[in-house]
Amino acid sequence: MKLTTVSVIRCPEYDRAQLRRALREALAPLPPESWHRPPGATVLLKPNLLSSHDTPEAAVNTHPEFVRAVAEIFLEQRCRVIIGDSCGSLSPGSTAQAIRTTGLDKVAADLGVELADFDRAPAEEIPIPEGKVLKRLRLPKLLRDVDLLVTLPKFKTHGLTLLTGAVKNQLGLVAGNGKKEVHRSAPHPREIARAMVDLYSVVRPGVAIMDAVVGMEGNGPAGGSARKAGLVLASADCVALDAVAADLMGCKPGVVLTTRFADESGLGVGRLDQIEVVGAPLDQIRIPDWRKPPPFVRSLLFTLLPDWFVRWAYNVVGGACASVMDDRCILCGECVANCPAKAFREVGGRLKVEQSLCISCYCCSEVCKNRAILMRRPIAGRIVHGVYHLAAGRRMKK
Secondary structure (H helix, E strand, O other): OOOEEEEHHHOOOOOOHHHHHHHHHHHOOOOOHHOOOOOOOOEEEEEEOOOOOOOOOHOOOOHHHHHHHHHHHHHHOOOOOEEOOOOOOOOOOOOHHHHHHHHHHHHHHHHEEEEEEEEOEEEEEEHHHHHHHOEEEEEEEHHHHHHEEEEEEEEEOOOEEEEEEOOHHHHOOOOOHHHHHHHHOOOOOHHHHHHHHHHHHHHHOOOEEEEEEEEEEEOOOOOOOEEEEEEEEEEOOOHHHHHHHHHHHHOOOOOHHHHHHHOOOOOOOOOHHEEEEEEEHHHHHHHOOOOHHHHOOOOOOOOOOOHHHHHHHHHOOOEEEEEOOOOOOOOOOHHHHEEEEEEEEEOEEEEEEEEOOOOOHHHHHHHOOOEEEEEEOOOOHHHHHHHHHHHHHHHHHH
């Protein structure tokens, strides 16, 4: 059986020369058809622009120097390069602000490439024939004219999906309120993972290149801490890349549900024994103490419970609820605008959360500028949540 290739190359800094070397080394072992295009071809680079207010040093967004170095590779092939995304915030102009804050506008100007703001770009409704959660989505019409989609995720944790990687990065192709509808349709971990796989089934990048020079640990994807990993990852298979990224973080097989579900659906390879890792040996670069999001604290209790019971219990007591830290909240309104369930209320000059309305989608915590939103679970919820993911890991090993 031919193994799927994932490149893992050391790159300690965002130095341009080091990035170019690492990227060329990462792409070289991959199938040429996954990333090489003839002159005149249109290549869309899709970074992760979650935040409109965080600078590159915060490690929330794909670093602009990383995007620059990838763009230069395709410019050398004399391709037409477009950098496009939709920010995680729903506030008007947030994607344009994210492009300025990250410095991608300067990158585009320096290189003479185009920028696409998918909050403003023409879109069309695309059916998802095999969708289990999503049956259709509005996606940019630009995708029709692209010869190659290159996804550029960030090496980060995520409170809802544990890893925000190459498969999930396509959510940024969905403009503003469309993302809100996705979260309303899929508020819980299993559902949002299924939804991301549904999207991936109709939007398949030719190649994924992950910015793991500096990643995020802890309360990702926006409220965690930057930590150097010193790596660049690349693969023609987003699922395989995510499987390797999760292993580098010290995650057990099967706990990243986007990877597991995509593997089970035949959309990619999610099992490490079916992946050939080239470059740096995993045993030398794995970071097992990479801090996971608080909701993913593991429990060893009830590990022998049947899956149907764990799933039922998770849905009953496992959901996290948003909580506002009053000493940090500045009443900017970002969480109110981004909440799909309309769970926030201003009472006496303070924001309160209607817990009965909260759907645990993490949209508020992702966009909060002052990190004033915490996602809290009851103790019983933490136990059940940990049990579920331990059980998922055992099944993936089988």
